[in-house]
Amino acid sequence: MEEQKLEVVNKPTVNDIARVAGVSLATVDRVLNRRPGVRAVTIQKVQKAIDELGYIRDTAAANLARRRVYNFLFVLPDTDNEFVEALSNQIAEQSRNQFIERTRTSIQKVTPFEPQDIVEILDAVDGREVDGVAVFGPETPSVRDAVKRVRDKGIPVVAMVSDLPSSDRDHFVGIDNVSAGRTAAHLMGRFVHQRGKVLVLTGSRLARDHLERRQGFDLVVAEDFPHLEVVASVEGRDDPELIYKMMPEIFDSYPDLVGIYSSAAGNAGLIQFLTESKVSEELVIIAHELTPLSREALCMGTFDALISQDSGHIIRSAVRLLRATSDGVPFNRAQERIRIDIYLKENLPP
Amino acid sequence: MEEQKLEVVNKPTVNDIARVAGVSLATVDRVLNRRPGVRAVTIQKVQKAIDELGYIRDTAAANLARRRVYNFLFVLPDTDNEFVEALSNQIAEQSRNQFIERTRTSIQKVTPFEPQDIVEILDAVDGREVDGVAVFGPETPSVRDAVKRVRDKGIPVVAMVSDLPSSDRDHFVGIDNVSAGRTAAHLMGRFVHQRGKVLVLTGSRLARDHLERRQGFDLVVAEDFPHLEVVASVEGRDDPELIYKMMPEIFDSYPDLVGIYSSAAGNAGLIQFLTESKVSEELVIIAHELTPLSREALCMGTFDALISQDSGHIIRSAVRLLRATSDGVPFNRAQERIRIDIYLKENLPP
DNA sequence: ATTTTTTTGAGGAGCGTACCTCAAAAACGT
DNA sequence: ACGTTTTTGAGGTACGCTCCTCAAAAAAAT
Structure with a gap:
């Protein structure tokens, strides 16, 4: 002792x-x-x-004296995507604790893949009302410049999920997507035993996160798994119906398909096709984000693994980072690192 | 919009x-x-x-008025185990923020697998000095009763890493170890292609976490992976040297060994043996806890996967739970859930 | 050396809560 | 109806900090 x-x-x-x-x-x-x-x-x-x-400085006492309330704006794509929904719920959850945390959040939903919408909202941000902005959007030149303008007003900005490194956002809250793609490739390579072709189902060429995942996936397959061949990727635009319609043709073109890496959203379409068409049980499917749907697919054995990021962690982290930046105080790097979660059917949360 | x-x-x-x-x-x-x-x-x-x-209630204002400082005691096994070291470091890290968080922590190290030590320390806890206790120890009747006595004094107790469900500890901070064992088995089953035997390297029969992992592992191998056979597990007592010495005999006994699940500590001994003896590259090794050593083994390809739990998260969670319990306020269940992290060489944190 | 400007100090009120004292009011027992 | 006990109210001080005002002191400009 x-x-x-x-x-x-x-x-x-x-x-x-x-x-x-x-x-x-x-x-x-x-x-x-x-x-x-x-x-x-x-x-x-x-x-x-x-x-x-x-x-x-005792921030608690200072905030008490100031009667400070943090007002944070979240900009999210307006899709019925389960992951975005999870983020919205977590943001709402934050607001529920507004009295305890002295933090009020609001959400602005913008047309997906439509940079102009984001730009308009960012330019309308008023420093007297908003103490910080969290953006989940594509990295285009116009978005980048709009982020710069917000920061020039002295308002902290964090990028969520998909990074905006060229803008000088204060922080990025999300996973390393190249690494996520590499992880998917590693699992694919080790789960698939025979040789064959692997398909990457992506979302949009505009989305930096999707591109990065693809890139990481390709690298690792090429390096470590010679028995696999990655075929030209298919852009599903996060649209379940579109994905559902595209699948038959894909299976026709590649009779020796042994794996699919669904690196974006729209899993519903994929799941629907797979359950209806009774494809080989050997086919390995790795998808992204733990949601009610993907969870069920994992349990049923339709999916073999999920690469995920914790929406609750992302939102809490965004809030903490905006608060710390706004107060000019340091933060705990390790705590704010978003993990690349791997889910198998055995380690699902209750 | x-x-x-x-x-x-x-x-x-x-x-x-x-x-x-x-x-x-x-x-x-x-x-x-x-x-x-x-x-x-x-x-x-x-x-x-x-x-x-x-x-x-505005806890910040209340704590200000009260000049409240939370004093938390952490009871850890006194080993030079890297994971325990990581926990200690995280506890020290918490103390570094003592002014911001109004939380002071102290650590008591006890002889490993020695319940009497824990009992003594728990019985010496003084309610005027300590506002909460976090225990990482074996679930024995004497420990259970000692935990009860601490709680009877009105002091919150949380169990860390290894649960003490029979005591009425306020919370458990750690992973579901049955599920962790299941996860290891799933990975093992999918990573190993040929049929053969699998060894479980465990720590102590006294440690509930080790038992649970073993249990989960056996279940899943039996259910889902008929090509594998789990052989009688070996108790390494978390001792690298002991493990190192035992390995040759094990390999002699099981020439058709295809996988090892190192479910406890003492990885150093295993790694040393593996690198020295040049065993088959096909052998799949799954171990526990991301530490400098296991990380390197993963990068080198000596280990194939790690099941881990975030020591920073565990300590922060323990502190938050002790604080919340002590104040009688609710907490965010999702935030306090410790994830079963799976690490492959591709998703290691920077 | 005087005026003007800048810098500093002293003090008070307040944020939301805790904790203390003393007196007044209400409830109780007989 | 009386005294006794219990319950309630009024008020103050404090925590560590912010933000305000006003006057005094110091520095700069003339």
């Missing part, structure tokens, strides 16, 4: 800073809140005291 | 309760903090007002 105790140090307060810096509380306050009318030398004195004491 | 805005409602405060209930602030305070000297009828009046208003 070995004990490890912490020495109890009193938390330094604004009054301590004032005392140590030899200035008044008012001056400390001016410095802390970047109010004007303080000489550079004085600012330095205060800063020195802050550093010496290791002062950390 | 479709907008969804929230009506802005003012957060009800204690003063609102007093007004609505037609009593004084002092009385509301007495009721809220369960202070004596209030008639049952008055308590009901206040409670009614609370319900009507949907009042939620």
Whole structure:
């Protein structure tokens, strides 16, 4: 038995800073809140005291005094896609805790794959009403510039699910999609025993996340699994009906199809086709996102594995990052890292 | 584009309760903090007002006024096991944020598989100094009773990693280990192509988590993978050296070994043996917990998959649950669910 | 050296809650 | 109806911080 105790140090307060810096509380306050009318030398004195004491502002007390409420805007594609629905629900869930978290969220839904909509909404964002924006959208030049304009107004922006690296969004909340594609490929390669062709069902060429998944998938199949051949990918536009209609032709073209990687949304169409047409049980299907539908397909054995990202985690993380950015305080990188979840029928959450 | 805005409602405060209930602030305070000297009828009046208003106590303000600091005690086995080390580091990390989170943590390390040590420590817990206890230990009758005694003192207890369901611990923070074993079996069954024997390397018969994993593993192999046969499991006592010494004999006994499920700790010994002895590349190895060592083994191809649980998530969750229990406030079940993480070399975190 | 401008200090009110004291009111026992 | 006990109310102080005002001091400009 070995004990490890912490020495109890009193938390330094604004009054301590004032005392140590030899200035008044008012001056400390001016410095802390970047109010004007303080000489550079004085600012330095205060800063020195802050550093010496290791002062950390009590955000809870500050927010109480300020009666601060964070208003965050979420921009999501307006589809009946289960994953987007899950995100919406999680955002609503956040709002339910608005009193506890001092955070109010609102959602703006935009026509999918329609950058102009996003641009309009971003340009309409008012810094007096909105303290942060989270965007799930395609990485186009116009979106990129609109994000820049929002940030120029001093409003933090995070990209969700699909990154916007060329804009200078403050953070990206989501998985590494190249890695997700690689993971899918690895599972595919190890689940499929015989040689044959593999199809990648993608969503849109505009969606960065879809492109990245495809890219990762191809790389790993090429590197590690010579028994597989990835055929030209098919764009399903996240549309179940379209996907359903396309499937027969695909199976006709590739009689030696051994696997499908459904890297985007619209799983309903795929599932419908698979259950109706009684394809080989050997066919390995790997899809994305754990939703009621994909979960059932996994349980029934229609799907073999799911690559997923936790919608609750994504939304909570987006909120925490927007709050931290808005307050200019650090955050825990590890906590905000969204994991690439792999679901088999054996490790489904209850 | 479709907008969804929230009506802005003012957060009800204690003063609102007093007004609505037609009593004084002092009385509301007495009721809220369960202070004596209030008639049952008055308590009901206040409670009614609370319900009507949907009042939620502002914990931040309350903790400020109380100058509350949460003191949590973590009881961990004293091993040089990487996973336990990761937990310790995460606990220390929590303490680093003690000013922000108003949470102070301390760690007590106990001799592994030695219930008496845990009992002593639990019995020494003082309610004036400790606001909650998190225990990672074996489920023995004496531990169970000691946990009960701690709870009888009004101190919340959570079990970490390995559950103590027979004690009435407030919560369990960790994965479903039966499910983890099932997951390992599923991967094993699908990764191994030819028929052969599979070995389960376990830790201790006392550890509930190890037992559960074994159980889940056996079930799924029996159900779904007739080409595999699970042989009698070997107890490694989480000891790398012991495991290293045992391996040659095992390989001699089972020339047709196709897979190893290392369900406990002590991976270092296994890795050392595998790299030295150049066993077949076909041999599938699935181990537990992502650590520097197991990570490297996965990258090198020595391990084929890892079943893991996020140590950061576990500690943060334990702290949040202890805090919530101690305050008597609800918590977000989904957020506190620890996932069974599957790592392949393609989805390792950066 | 005087005026003007800038910088600083002192102090107070308030955020939502806790906790304390003292007196007044209500309920109770006889 | 009396005293006694219990219950309630009024008010204050505090937590750590924000934000405001007004006056005093210091620095800069003339």
